[in-house]
Amino acid sequence: GQNIDQPTEMTATEGAIVQINCTYQTSGFNGLFWYQQHAGEAPTFLSYNVLDGLEEKGRFSSFLSRSKGYSYLLLKELQMKDSASYLCALNDYKLSFGAGTTVTVRA
């Protein structure tokens, strides 16, 4: 099985940087996803890490350390539209999600 932990809530100011951490324990590992979910909508894909290191996609970056069972999602130059829930998901041939981190961006 797997255990996925991420903070429940985070608040940041427009233009700032926020880092959302995700720790996990699993008996099998095949990659880690990050999804964004706005209220009342379906999740949408942000990033996928299968090897250790940093993956950068515009304002969003994701990092993975398999030996530490740790990942983070870095959101830079925060915009109001980034207010959403961010879900860490573990791939062990099926996808299991953490409870999500609600990020609130304030002006």
Added chain:
Amino acid sequence: NAGVTQTPKFQVLKTGQSMTLQCAQDMNHEYMSWYRQDPGMGLRLIHYSVGAGITDQGEVPNGYNVSRSTTEDFPLRLLSAAPSQTSVYFCASSGGGALSNTGELFFGEGSRLTVL
């Protein structure tokens, strides 16, 4: 592009009633899955399928049945609805197979179910 289509979008049931949530995808994806999402609980996997004729249980399978007779369709059945099954249900599919990376999940818009 239709992608993943779920029906109905909203449903109200009485305790003990049965119903089927439909899910269809037109991307020829092998992997399909059902999740439920409750406040503070994130997405929890109910059942998944890695191809036609193959299904398996996720974290919270009790009270739900699935079948996968075709690649395109993956219906979720509630045989006797209970108030604890009030939730938002998401169907999702992926092009990956069982023994490889499942790849990015494509989600339907969700079905909001209330059981009275």
